[in-house]
Amino acid sequence: MSPREYDESDVRVRPGRRGSRPRTKRRPDHADAADAMVTVVDRGRWTCAPDGDSTRAPVTAMRARELGRTPIVVGDRVGLIGDLSGAVDSLARIVRVEPRTTLLRRTADDTDPFERIVVANAEQLVIVTAVADPVPRTGFVDRCLVAAYAGGLRPVLCLTKSDLADPESFAAAYRELDFPVLVTRRDRPPTELAQLLSGRVSALVGHSGVGKSTLVNALVPDAELAVGVVSSVGKGRHTTVAAIALPLPVSADGRPGWVVDTPGVRSFGLAHVTADDIPAAFEDLADAIEDCPRGCGHLGPPADPECALDVRVTDGLLRPGRLTALRRVLVALR
Secondary structure (H helix, E strand, O other), X not given: OOOOOOOHHHOOOOOOOOOOOOOOOOXXXXXXXXXXXXXXXXXXXXXXXXXXXXXXOOEEEEXXXXXXXXXXXXXXEEEEEEOOOOOOOOOEEEEEEOOOOOEEEEEOOOOOOOOEEEEEOOOEEEEEEEOOOOOOOHHHHHHHHHHHHHXXXXXXXXXXXXXXXXXXXXXXXXXXXXXXXXXXXXXXXXXXXXXXXXXXXXXXEOOOOOXXXXXXXXXXXXXXXXXXXXXXXXXXXXXXXXXXXXXXXXXXXXXXXXXXXXXXXXXOEOXXXXXXXXXXXXXXXXXXXXXXXXXXXXXXXXXXXXXXXXXXXXXXXXXXXXHHHHHHHHHHHO
């Protein structure tokens, strides 16, 4: 049998092909990528601190194509390749986002299914509230505590403007939860807060007008952040429009510290948090809730009559005041 002769009619062209370049799922592992921390996010560009070191020139980077729509937020630890000089008009690429150790998230409200990531990898959440002008709101503080515990952050309560009113009555409601409660005045530097933030990555959150930016300007004199003026109706005007990480002085043991100033928020939705996330953040309560019935909200009678936390109080293993404070925070979820 003679071999077949081919002509143009035998050619088959696959429609929709943009080119003949072969595709592959293999991607470089970028083992030589430099470590960095994201400090600013702005319209498709990320400002990064190499090795999380504020003394080095910041690097501007774009997201590598292979990352797709991977969210990258302030505080993320990333891998960079390309031009890392930090020179004007230079541009590097973010090729890797490291697993996050903590995550501060919020939703627009309790019915919103979409989470907004505020900050990644922060060690502490400093909840800033004024004791007067504007008046303090326990509901907002409780919701921030819920977000901190659920995200793995250590909460810190900072009460500002103590020169206007006595902060103790407000602070007393939270002392049983055993986290730092600090008090600042407008006429004194926030020395105690500066010591607590030294060598750590900390996020500040609070309503507009409570003095977040004033604190940041005192902690980081070069920040030059605008300080809002509280309106006559007691509501603040937004002065921080996006999260930004600002460098703190290096600690005595050589660790760099960062403070992340976040936009003033009027609501802190918790649609992403469950009732178990809160007591699970406490070493002395995590084991106890394993004995609770399925679906227990840990609020106690009459809503949760078989909650194991009540048994701990009866047996003398849990302070009643501590359980009361915990349940007041849990009410924020309802």
